[in-house]
Amino acid sequence: MSKQLPLAVALLLAAGTVSAQSGKVKIKTKPGRNTATTAPAPAATPTDWSVTYAQTITPAGLKADLDVLASDAYEGRETGKKGQKMAADYIAKAFAADGLTGPVAGSDNPYIQHFSMKRTSLDLAASTVKVGSQTFQGKRDFYGIMTDAFATGAPLQPVFVGYGIKEDKYSDFAAPTDYKGKDLILLAGEPLNGQGKSLLGPDGKASAYASATLDGLMARRKGIFPLGARSIILVMPTAAAYSAVPQAFGQLMDHDDLTFDGAEKKASGFNILMVSPEMGAKLLGTTPAGLDKYRQSVAKAGKAVASPFKPAAATAQAKQNIEPFTTENVLGYLEGGDKKDELIVVSAHYDHLGVKDGVVFNGADDDGSGTVSVLAMARAFSQAKKEGHGPRRSILFLANTGEEEGLLGSQYYTDHPVFPLEKTVTDLNIDMVGRVDSLHQGKGDYVYLVGADRLSTELNTLSEATNQQYNPLALDYKYNDPADPEQIYYRSDHYNFAKHNVPIIFYTSGLHPQYHKATDDVEFIDFPAMARRDQLIFHTAWALAERDARVALKPEFVKTGFVPTPADLDRYAGTYGSPQIPLKITFTREGNALKAQATGQPAFTMEAVSPGVFKFDPAQLRVEFAADQPTFKLKQGGGEFEFKKE
Structure with a gap:
């Protein structure tokens, strides 16, 4: 069984359009369910x-x-x-x-x-990140995934986002910022209070963000993935945590990218780097002690605090082999x-x-x-x-x-x-x-x-x-x-x-x-x-x-043969946002088709069902445009979300 989700589906799930959650799921009782x-x-x-x-x-x-x-x-x-x-x-x-x-x-x-x-495949040991005059080497100073965005070498566009957490009671993303195409630098682990207890877990116990592992990273996905960023650079908290990265993130790293020969080049995927405390500090223009001072300021404030760092100029180079x-x-x-x-x-x-x-x-x-x-x-x-x-x-x-x-x-x-x-x-x-x-x-x-x-x-x-x-x-x-x-x-x-x-x-x-x-x-x-x-x-x-x-x-899965008018498709075109989920969707007309594209992701074609109603069966997604205002309802997996044209 694959660990991967198809791209369009993964995007929508990460944004929360399906009410996925961690832990046990309440299942509706019906004949045949669990018995x-x-x-x-x-x-x-x-x-x-x-x-x-x-x-x-x-x-x-x-x-x-x-x-x-x-x-x-x-x-x-x-x-x-x-x-x-x-x-x-x-x-x-x-x-x-x-x-x-x-x-x-x-x-x-x-x-x-x-x-x-x-x-x-990525030759990680031959891949580098250069910060000023210092060169950091893959498998020595960092591990992770580097896509063809860095295949010919490219400057980083670093933005420090604290712990990279977005919750109602604690958010490193409170200020509106455009993160599209940026390289987010964040601290592994979770924010603590002055007594060393979690600010997010129940009764001060460790939350899902606490571990410097793949689980801790994935706990952040709903807050980070929809932002359209190019990279996540996760700074390990200690030398011991960094030395454990090959085991803690092994399933993430050991993966080649397979594509059909002759297929249209797809958008570069997400870059994810797990870096040593020294490399993380250098990227942020500080020292490991400076990172500790930031953690202490969060503990003292009991909430996210503004970044004191000025990230340094850096260039990443990924060595790829194509077979x-x-x-x-x-x-x-x-x-x-x-x-x-x-x-x-x-x-x-x-x-x-x-x-x-x-x-x-x-x-x-x-x-x-x-x-x-x-x-x-x-x-x-x-x-x-x-x-x-x-x-x-x-x-x-x-x-x-x-x-x-x-x-x-x-x-x-x-x-x-x-x-x-x-x-x-x-x-x-x-x-x-x-x-x-x-x-x-x-x-x-x-x-x-x-x-x-x-x-x-x-x-x-x-x-x-x-x-x-x-x-x-x-x-x-x-x-x-x-x-x-x-x-x-x-x-x-x-x-x-x-x-x-x-x-x-x-x-x-x-x-x-x-x-x-x-x-x-x-x-x-x-x-x-x-x-x-x-x-x-x-x-x-x-x-x-x-x-x-x-x-x-x-x-609802039988094709209707309905064809919308170009004028209607033009009316639906535009970028829409939702107050309920961190997702923006842009609709464009291509001929007699309506294409949808979420931030930073490939477009997909919606199938017309009836006037104002479109669907995307691969993700069991349905969009219903209002007749008299620039809004639509997105329905998927039992969830319903309101979007309004920006």
């Missing part, structure tokens, strides 16, 4: 062949495949690397052995969908019967994180578990067809590459579909189904479902009824709540189908301490629980393939 569902079961058929073939999905069979794909020999299956290509070959041969067809025309291997990419490469999705196709022109997709991603500092990240659960589940279902459906009980609709078994790098394989497939998306009924996506998480310890008979009700009420009804009919599991909808902070709906390959209005269900057993760690190994997999989950997914795919009518979209 076994009670939806009425469909009438049993005289011979239910799905039972026969679901039973071919066994713990032993799943383990046999996973022991191979999640072994050290496959080198963590990193996108574009040797291990990923070995895994692609294994999956393709398995599909062929099962009698599936390779549907990719023009490929050297009909089971393989090749595509070209570029990998941009072209190819990667591949793997496709196996089972032709259906009388409804063979319609398609069910069963998907998972087979890539993982590769090798880091000589340690293999095997990704047994993420997403070796989903990959071998797809293989098991392919064998089950293939056997059913060989024995005269094949599905009415066709089924595409899709193993995606590049998911960990931003859902790249599924993006490529949905942008270059082998089968028309308008004929694609559903995507059932499987990612991390091999564990029992901390909320279900000792109770493996559960699975999290995400997205079943987002685009299609009929799909959700079928899903719950199918579960009730066959040895029901507890269907947990925690991650389906739009306010859930994990925002999993946007973080695996089903999202690329959903943004094209293909109904989806995402299946997972949830997060665990080994997620994206080198310890995500086969020894932790609960194969009996995994087999039961896979059997439910198989039954659901069977039901979707056999029903007379395909599941219908909700009315």
